[in-house]
Amino acid sequence: MTEKAEVRDTFRWRVGFDIGGTFTDLVLLDDATGGTYRHKTLTTPDDPSEGAYDGLVSLLELAGLQAEDLTSLIHGTTLAINSLLERKGARTAFVATKGFRDVLVLGREYRYDIYDLDGSPAPPLLPRSQAFELDERVTAAGEVVRPLREEEVVELARRLREEAYEAVAVLFLHSYAWPGHEREAARILARELPGVSVSVSHHVSREIREYDRGVLTAMNAFIQPRAKRYMARLDTKLRGGGFTGDWLVMGSHGGLMAPSVAGEFPTRIIESGPAAGVVATADFAKKGGHQEVLAFDMGGTTAKACLVRGGEPSITTDYEVGRADRLLKGSGLPVKLPVVDMIEIGAGGGSIARVDALGLLEIGPESAGADPGPACYAKGGTEPTVTDANVVLGLLDPGSFLGGRMTLDVEAARTALARVAEPLGLSIEEAAWGIHEVANNKMAEALRTHAVEKGVNPANLTMLAFGGAGPSHAYSLGKLLGVREVYFPAGAGVYSAFGLLTAPPTSDFVRADRRRLDEDIDLDAVRAAFEDGFAEALTVLDATGADRGAVRREHLADVRYVGQGSELTVRVPDSFLSGGDIAALVGEFEEAHRRRFGRILPGVAAEVVNWRGRARTEAPAVASPERAADAEVAVGHRTIPVYLGRVPGRRDAPIVHRAALPVGRKIDGPAIVQEDECAIYVGPDATAVLDTHGTILMEVA
């Protein structure tokens, strides 16, 4: 898109590279013009840094640049999540307060599927046989009931050494508030066990609840050695290749951190890749002045979505990894850290349709995956998938898939669809239409539920659709939700890699501190909690090379009515911090409560449960390259018959190639805008137009 780089001496080039399960995506950005080069290469699972580095070399060649020309590299990685999902990590010992070695194994004692008698809670990350105890105890009030004895720790260290442990996770009760014993244990273990990774719970999380904190600590210890090795290896490779700038890693919270921090706290980069797509959506929202944007990412196995309000991604601390049933809460391991709230809303293109016990059409949870894939891939798949339905409906052009490198087998898709069409007494087209509709409606329902939880009206949302299957479903999904404007970014296939370049260095913290808001408040203690948290956050930011003077501080609080079960996170007003204006903080809470539940409880006291903070610099401004309004280019002369439902039946729709689409020229639906890795379905009552930034806007009537 950009001309060959002429000016080699101005440092203005940045690279984002996102290592995914199948592909590594790279984007080279010219900060001066906003121009980009993109490259996609296969991920090398044995050593992902290998493929990434080779991809980087190719990308630089493409642009005619040297590694020295780059100011910074931003990295998104699936390293942490893969380690956890595959349970491939260090041999890790779990060390707990005496009487509590079973914390990880007991878990929440909850059956996530109440009807499946064979269902069981997520298996613990570390077995009971790797759990040990130390005879120490501190009360909730910080009183030491039994001191930590150095000789006992030394003796345990000896045993762990003998048993060849590579990592240790330490969880002492009440350390979220009273970390003294954990600090002491960390010091002794580090001394006694050189080369062994030690994670102590208060370092990983300051939240109360021993199971949640314990799981997070165990995860951190389990993946830390691998993460540290990986960061070091990648650094060596980059430096060896002549790169002299800074490189940073995308965190699950949508902010950047230094590789040293990512290595020390790999639990903070679990959702590194998905976060980048959401951050890119936030950038899109800010630039376009869109107040409420829905990021809709539908790929082969799942469809995900995230709300971006006021240019800020929705963040959750109620996240789980490795769910046994992806839509069922409680079936995975909890990760109580800030994570972009990218929720699963349904099936992906590979999800299989079937007839259920009631004689109705059902989709998933089984997926044809990449191998054999949908029947239309002609790689041996015989089950009808969502993608097969799209092919039969004419939403995908069989000849244009993957830029024409693969032809889709329409007959195979029809044969597969017969498996559900016949028992349902439907024609093949009707069955395909049904699958498309059921999939869209399921996603719409999940989104409506999510929107209710967030106090958002779905009809007010602007949608940004990406992912391989997203553009095929965006029209129908938007229609169901009442969304009027759907955008399709340029380079949707490498959108996450682009997002890496739009993120600011960010660090979050939490301090548990229960305080009622109907009585005098010890403001000094509150300020001290924030000071302590920000000191920690700034240290993390320093490692990114961020200018302390440019750091913005956000003060937040988790508030609820006294006795209520869950909290709402609200902004802490300045007047509260400076002058103890309790009413202002309660006001923020009541506004949030009204938004969520439609009511408040006058006369009932509120209380703070946690203070939260976030320190970050401004997001880098990424220019959008302007595209001249092209001279008239010939728009598609080919058409495809698109099935629009039982009544209208099929109608011919033009196939337009995105690359050939002139800026500003309005396309009336039905039409298919074809890209290499996806196809935008423009519905019969919609229009699509390409803007000067390369984004397509679809307006739905």
Add this chain to the structure above:
Amino acid sequence: MAAQVNLDDPITLRITWDRLVSISEEAATTLVNMAFSSIVREVGDYSCLLMDAEGNSLAQPRTSIPVFIGTLPATVRHFLKKFPAETLRPGDSLITNDPWLGTGQLNDVTIATPVFIDGELVAFSGSIAHMSDIGGTLNMGSAREVYEEGFHIPPSKLIDGGRPNEQLLELFLSNVRAPDQVQGDLQAMLAANHVGAEGLLALMGDLGLHRVDELAATIHQLTENAMRRAIADVPDGRYEASVDIGDFEGDIHVQVAIEVSGTDITVDFAGSSPESAYGTNCPLCYTYAYTVYPLKCLLEPNLPNNEGCFKPITVTAPEGSIANAQRPRACEMRNRIGHMAHAAIFTALADVLPDRVMGHSGSAPVTVDVLSGTRADGSRFVENLCVNGGTGARPHGDGVIAAFPGNMSATPIELLESSAPVLFEAKEIIPDSAGAGRYRGGPGQRMVIRNIGDRPVTHSMFYSRMRHVADGVLGGEPGTPNRVLVNGEPHPQPVGRHDLTPGDVIDIELPSGGGKFPAAERDREAILADLAEGILTPEGARRAYGWEG
């Protein structure tokens, strides 16, 4: 407005149905997130239901237990008897906690909000939630009549044409220990009903529907057909079994006879103990709920929750039986009967459904201890403590530590200790406790609690498996009993409330679950794994499996 929905079209019906379930889940999420009652959040003792104008259910959330599936529609019919449709108007909400018209105990409040289109009653959006407090003695299960158990609200208008019934509210809130919380719980239910009603109206608008009774009938019919197909696969016959649990005055006997005939099932509790003089009495509505739940798990677990699913199942118990207790019997501990029904049902059906049944659950009946008292600074605390024993062996695997048939997550100890002046010396798995079998039960759990304050802590408990352990099925071995020691001395009758004086230590062992199939059939690898994990000691392995290494 769109055309009238075509219910014969399987695609339209699927989409409409999904949306109904989703609306009920939006309501449920609202309720759970706003609720004050820990029982609502932890035990899942709540439900949100969309119903047609007669109270026939349309949809219930996938996640909430089906305990109330039968009760809410019945409660709405009771409401309609007192407040006929023509007397209801927009802005009304109806309330009751009558155990016999509702869910079998006072703590559960039912609120139903009628939904109108153009002034015509078209549906109800309802919810049930366990209140944080309902008054009464707090002396678990020891009440002799329902009057001692708390505040009783006959079917009433809580909101009348948009105006709150201030007199009723004031009366109610003056009779409970935690008025703020109860008020919050009521508001959470109203918020949930509102979300359900708005969602239903939006759906009806989108589909151009003016009534939903036909939709309800269609949904019920499809569900009923599927359930009948599942029942038809079970051989006809009469299958009987019984279980016992301990109580204040001795043992309680729960007897079931299951009659399978074609596509119908009748479960009769004749032969069970008569009504108890204390709180372990189960009104039939609750017996019904916990009878159909395990049956659904066995027969067709993935069916949606609605009356269609349960139409082929009839549950009977003689009046005055402990499974059909009559007014004004105390019934606060009705769950102790309901939760045991699964055990009798699994044993009764073990021979005909050997692949599907579980061992008896050691975590049934579910127990919630209450710790209450005054802190050093004079402030009061009341904390629920939920900890579970082991489930029975699963159909194709070992049992786990979790509640069954309840589903109660464990109380985080750090949270509890932050509120109550107690210290847990341990909360750990008991080795060698799991009922042996090809598939073993879930192990038991032990907790040791010390009063570290300077004044007494009142501890309420209700343990029933002192003598009667969870049995195995199909040759599996039984689990281990409850055991309670105070300062090292066995507590003779761990029911009701007692004080822990400063420094006192209470040591509680929770029961393990029963095994499935003979111990001799257990896989060698599985025994080795249990030895490695300390679920078995070498001595225990020898005892349970004849293990010689």
